[in-house]
Amino acid sequence: MRVNPYLTYAGQCAEAFGLYAEVFGGKIEFMMTHGQMPPEMPAHPGWEDKVMHAHVRFADQDLMGSDAPPAMYEKPQGFSVSVQIDEPAEAERVFAALSAGGATRMPIQETFWAKRFGMCTDRFGIPWMVNCPKPMEAPAQ
Numbered sequence: 001m002r003v004n005p006y007l008t009y010a011g012q013c014a015e016a017f018g019l020y021a022e023v024f025g026g027k028i029e030f031m032m033t034h035g036q037m038p039p040e041m042p043a044h045p046g047w048e049d050k051v052m053h054a055h056v057r058f059a060d061q062d063l064m065g066s067d068a069p070p071a072m073y074e075k076p077q078g079f080s081v082s083v084q085i086d087e088p089a090e091a092e093r094v095f096a097a098l099s100a101g102g103a104t105r106m107p108i109q110e111t112f113w114a115k116r117f118g119m120c121t122d123r124f125g126i127p128w129m130v131n132c133p134k135p136m137e138a139p140a141q
Contacts, residue, residue: 005081007065007126010073013051016124017065023097024083026058034067044069080119080127091116091132098122098130 009016014031021028035048043050050067057063063081068074085091095108095116101123108118108130116132 002062004062004064007063007076007081008068008073009051009065009124010070011050011067012124013054013065013067016122016126017051017054017056017063019097019122020063021056021058023094024056024058024061026056026061026063028054029057030055076125076127080129082129082131085116085130085132088115088132091118091130095120095128095130098128 007013007016017028017031020026031054032052033048034043034050034052037043037052043052047067047069051065053064053066055062055064083094085094092108095118099118099120099122103121105119105121105127106117108116111117114131114133116130118130119128120130121127
């Protein structure tokens with residue numbers, strides 16, 4: 001079994017997934033617009049060029065998403081997409097790319113559990129946590 005995030009956007013899914021493919025060194029596996037849906041499922045007026053479904057793959061990870069029509073869009077809340085990265089420099093690069101044009105909620109820095117950890121919301125409104133963990137030690141008994 002696998003679990004992967006499915007993100008919704010207010011019209012910027014194509015741009016967001018282009019950024020994620022670039023940042024994570026991935027490939028957009030699939031992208032279909034509302035206008036490409038079958039004729040029996042017409043697109044909302046003005047949404048023909050918006051994304052009905054997108055799938056980006058990087059390493060062995062999947063990220064999926066779509067543009068939600070205005071009446072169905074809800075601002076993301078109550079979650080973050082967590083990214084685990086092995087090297088501090090790579091964590092800093094990813095954090096800088098994701099936070100550019102967005103908002104930093106916690107600057108990337110060393111913590112008691114991580115070589116680097118930071119929280120941001122990207123310019124598309126998606127919350128991210130970038131973590132470069134320290135080796136875990138068993139708690140003292």
